[in-house]
Amino acid sequence: MGYDLTLRDLHDLAEGAAVLGTGGGGDPYIGRLLVEREMAAGRRVHIIDAGELPDGALVLPSSMMGAPTVFVEKLPSGGGNVAAFRALEEHLGRRAHAVMPTECGGLNSMIPLMLGAQLGLPVVDADGMGRAFPELQMQTFGVLGVSGSPMAIASDHGDVCVITAGDNKRMEQLARALTVQMGGASYISDYPMDSAEVRRTSVHGTLSLCRDIGRTLREARAAHADPFDALTAMLAGTLYSLGVVLFRGKVTDVERRTVDGFARGRAVLRAIDSDDVLELTFQNEHLVARRDGRVLAIVPDLICTLATETGAPVPTESLAYGQRLTVYAISTPPIMRTPDALACFGPAGFGLTDPYVPLEELLPAART
Amino acid sequence: MGYDLTLRDLHDLAEGAAVLGTGGGGDPYIGRLLVEREMAAGRRVHIIDAGELPDGALVLPSSMMGAPTVFVEKLPSGGGNVAAFRALEEHLGRRAHAVMPTECGGLNSMIPLMLGAQLGLPVVDADGMGRAFPELQMQTFGVLGVSGSPMAIASDHGDVCVITAGDNKRMEQLARALTVQMGGASYISDYPMDSAEVRRTSVHGTLSLCRDIGRTLREARAAHADPFDALTAMLAGTLYSLGVVLFRGKVTDVERRTVDGFARGRAVLRAIDSDDVLELTFQNEHLVARRDGRVLAIVPDLICTLATETGAPVPTESLAYGQRLTVYAISTPPIMRTPDALACFGPAGFGLTDPYVPLEELLPAART
Numbered sequence: 001m002g003y004d005l006t007l008r009d010l011h012d013l014a015e016g017a018a019v020l021g022t023g024g025g026g027d028p029y030i031g032r033l034l035v036e037r038e039m040a041a042g043r044r045v046h047i048i049d050a051g052e053l054p055d056g057a058l059v060l061p062s063s064m065m066g067a068p069t070v071f072v073e074k075l076p077s078g079g080g081n082v083a084a085f086r087a088l089e090e091h092l093g094r095r096a097h098a099v100m101p102t103e104c105g106g107l108n109s110m111i112p113l114m115l116g117a118q119l120g121l122p123v124v125d126a127d128g129m130g131r132a133f134p135e136l137q138m139q140t141f142g143v144l145g146v147s148g149s150p151m152a153i154a155s156d157h158g159d160v161c162v163i164t165a166g167d168n169k170r171m172e173q174l175a176r177a178l179t180v181q182m183g184g185a186s187y188i189s190d191y192p193m194d195s196a197e198v199r200r201t202s203v204h205g206t207l208s209l210c211r212d213i214g215r216t217l218r219e220a221r222a223a224h225a226d227p228f229d230a231l232t233a234m235l236a237g238t239l240y241s242l243g244v245v246l247f248r249g250k251v252t253d254v255e256r257r258t259v260d261g262f263a264r265g266r267a268v269l270r271a272i273d274s275d276d277v278l279e280l281t282f283q284n285e286h287l288v289a290r291r292d293g294r295v296l297a298i299v300p301d302l303i304c305t306l307a308t309e310t311g312a313p314v315p316t317e318s319l320a321y322g323q324r325l326t327v328y329a330i331s332t333p334p335i336m337r338t339p340d341a342l343a344c345f346g347p348a349g350f351g352l353t354d355p356y357v358p359l360e361e362l363l364p365a366a367r368t
Numbered sequence: 369m370g371y372d373l374t375l376r377d378l379h380d381l382a383e384g385a386a387v388l389g390t391g392g393g394g395d396p397y398i399g400r401l402l403v404e405r406e407m408a409a410g411r412r413v414h415i416i417d418a419g420e421l422p423d424g425a426l427v428l429p430s431s432m433m434g435a436p437t438v439f440v441e442k443l444p445s446g447g448g449n450v451a452a453f454r455a456l457e458e459h460l461g462r463r464a465h466a467v468m469p470t471e472c473g474g475l476n477s478m479i480p481l482m483l484g485a486q487l488g489l490p491v492v493d494a495d496g497m498g499r500a501f502p503e504l505q506m507q508t509f510g511v512l513g514v515s516g517s518p519m520a521i522a523s524d525h526g527d528v529c530v531i532t533a534g535d536n537k538r539m540e541q542l543a544r545a546l547t548v549q550m551g552g553a554s555y556i557s558d559y560p561m562d563s564a565e566v567r568r569t570s571v572h573g574t575l576s577l578c579r580d581i582g583r584t585l586r587e588a589r590a591a592h593a594d595p596f597d598a599l600t601a602m603l604a605g606t607l608y609s610l611g612v613v614l615f616r617g618k619v620t621d622v623e624r625r626t627v628d629g630f631a632r633g634r635a636v637l638r639a640i641d642s643d644d645v646l647e648l649t650f651q652n653e654h655l656v657a658r659r660d661g662r663v664l665a666i667v668p669d670l671i672c673t674l675a676t677e678t679g680a681p682v683p684t685e686s687l688a689y690g691q692r693l694t695v696y697a698i699s700t701p702p703i704m705r706t707p708d709a710l711a712c713f714g715p716a717g718f719g720l721t722d723p724y725v726p727l728e729e730l731l732p733a734a735r736t
Contacts, residue, residue: 091459091530158534159542162459166526174527177545 002052002122005045005113010035012214017109018313019213019231020206020330022302024263024285025106025132026064026071027315034076035110038117045113047207048098048122053195057097059124060088060189062115063108065136065153065175067263067284070184071107080154080187081115087152087160088189100124100198102139102191104206105132105285106315111187123207128191129345130203130239130333131302134262134284136175137168138345140335141191144201151175151190155182176260184258203333209238217311227311228328239333242360246289246296247271247278247327248308254319267305267319269327278327280305282316287350289327298352300337300345301359302330331359370420370490373413373481378403380582385477386681387581387599388574388698390670392631392653393474393500394432394439395683402444403478406485413481415575416466416490421563425465427492428456428557430483431476433504433521433543435631435652438552439475448522448555449483455520455528456557468492468566470507470559472574473500473653474683479555491575496559497713498571498607498701499670502630502652504543505536506713508703509559512569519543519558523550544628552626571701577606585679595679596696603698610699610728614657614664615639615646616676619691624684635673635687637695646695648673650684655718657695666720668705668713669727670698699727 005013014028021028035045053059062081064071089096099119101112104127116123128139142148148168153175154160161178165171171190179186193201212234220230228245235243249269256265262283269278279290286303289296297303305314308324335341337358343349346356373381382396389396403413421427430449432439457464467487469480472495484491496507510516516536521543522528529546533539539558547554561569580602588598596613603611617637624633630651637646647658654671657664665671673682676692703709705726711717714724 087532155534157538159538160532161542162530164455164528166523170525170527173549174529174546177549178542181541181545 002046002048005047007036007039009211010039010045012218013109013207013211014214015217015313016210016213017105018315019304019306020104020130020210020302021106021132021313021315022285023282023305023316024134025103025108028107028110030071030075031107031110031114035113035117038114043117043120045117046122047125050124050126050195050199050202050204053098053124053198055195057195058092058094059098059100059193059195059198060085060096061100061102061128061191062112062187062189063102064111064185065179065188066185067258070258074183074185076185077156080156081111082118083154083160084152084187084189085115085119087154087162088150088192091150091152091162092192096121098122098124101127101207103127103129103132104210105129108132109207109210124198125207126198126202126204127206128202130206130336131300132285133345136172136190138349139191140203140341141193141201142168143338143341143344146191146193146197146201148190150192151188153178153186153188155186180260203239203335205239221310228326231311231328235330240330242331244329244359244363245326246329247291249276249278249325251319251321251323251325254321256316256319263316265316267316269325280327283350284316286316288347288352288354289329295354295357296362297329297359298347298354298356299350300332300341302332304328304330329359370414370416373415375404375407377579378407378413378481380586381477381575381579382582383585383681384578384581385473386683387672387674388472388498388578388670389474389500389681389683390653391650391673391684392502393471393476396475396478398439398443399475399478399482403481403485406482411485411488413485414490415493418492418494418563418567418570418572421466421492421566423563425563426460426462427466427468427561427563427566428453428464429468429470429496429559430480430555430557431470432479432553433547433556434553435626438626442551442553444553445524448524449479450486451522451528452520452555452557453483453487455522455530456518456560459518459520459530460560464489466490466492469495469575471495471497471500472578473497476500477575477578492566493575494566494570494572495574496570498574498704499668500653501713504540504558506717507559508571508709509561509569510536511706511709511712514559514561514565514569516558518560519556521546521554521556523554548628571607571703573607589678596694599679599696607701608698612697612727612731613694614697615659615695617644617646617693619687619689619693622687622689624687631684633684635684637693648695651718652684654684656715656720656722657697663722663725664730665697665727666715666722666724667718668700668709670700672696672698697727
């Protein structure tokens, strides 16, 4: 059932989105400020379930593209998102009924909220991954047969392009090249869908899930309860079912480069009370967590770096020597674990040679 | 007055286009084969003057984009040019009355001929430079106020993008990034114009000029006459007015890299009967010719490398040690020498610090 987002919901949603951002996705804080500006101007953010969409309605996702490291230095102004959305409507010759996220993790949880407020359109409570991923073809939409293009891409400086690509991977390559030319960050609208396609191909309820994760962390802090225990209890009742602490330690090493429009690198954590070492590898998002060379969790399962004291999510661009972090893993929903899904955004989709093993099967190894 | 191109005209035009390609522009030979295929299938190439266009008609230029070094290894199939042209028509919501070249030098003299034959549209006898240039903003069209975008760009593999850029230089950057992703070569349709804009902003009669240059070289060879003398006599009666031999020698050194979608480098020639050395610098096309550090000719005046025996043009991608070449310079038409034009495609447009000095003023230095 549809609801209007309150300011407190928005803060909770932004924090939950940073958790599901798994170290990447861009800091939602920046996007939250843009949504707050819209709400302060009296515009509302109305969230609806996919089931509430009228049959045959056009839905256009909205997001930003680029390396999270770029967003830190070049704050999005929010001008290009309307341009991209309108360019795609114009190309399709139809008006959209609603906007939706492609990616509920990180900054891209906020971009469709801003756009919905700006245009007076509802925002569908669903996305294409229930987390964050670095590349445009990494979407349940595409895995389940929706074409990512035609898509529109716009800068904050008046450049707009409409791409029609041979396939979704080619779309990613073309849009990535444009994004680099646009200064490393762009606004896009891709995967145009009708209501039935949204209902069939998306991960449902993920905006509300972000809000609930943020609320759980906030309430645990207020009650001086352990935020990780609270999170695990809350996730048990969701599509994700399993959340678990993998490791606690201090950051001892971080390598980070912005290459070809991505933030790539690795981080090393050492346990406080032993010589155990955990290594995280990331491409915008954390891809794999290894202890002594053994995989403890691997993409598409979620690997989150959270502050040990508060449970507050720490993105890869903020990782720094000496931080006390808890590495917390969450199992992905079943729609993300089919063979087609794993071929697209499992380990092989990132060029990793490790096979995908579900988090719950790896847990015994994590505990030895 | 309109005329249908004969096969002999086509051969002459391709050779003349290679001369005006000034070492770059891509070898017209490849494009000539594509046009020949259309003519062999019974389709005609009809050339018209800009003055013959009906008022208010839409004219869409057509060309390829990329490094000439790429065209040598990856022959264009000619599929993407229709896709780009149709995508731009669709975006504009109008049908085009005619096609035209943006660049009569090199391969791009042939692409609109092929398209005109494929679509049954006349080809306007005019272009935006009367030679070849490496970047899309380097057009008299843009210098005289025409926007390069919206433009369409397509690969041979089903990818099509429509770009609307803030300015023509941004359009170049965005299209170049896409071209690199498309394998280093793409088909484009840019600078959509109406008849009045074509008449006001283009260099007129350049396709026929290419044909006449080719015919002059062919007839000189048949008559065992000096091809350079014949060329100089013929050019004296055209917009270009001045053609002159700058240097004769053998190639002693060539440096050539394909960087950021361009063929960049330099070539050194040594005179046969003295120690004189001429150095050519190129970015796809020859930009400047220097003897002992003194500039003998500089862009936008044309610097052509022609075989000493036959006058046959030799593109930079075919330059090789030991070749006997004649460096032949041609002065550009007045429309190419205005302050605005020089700011766009004079030495400063290529990052050269040398000032532009017209070829005819440099000639006394060349002869000492």
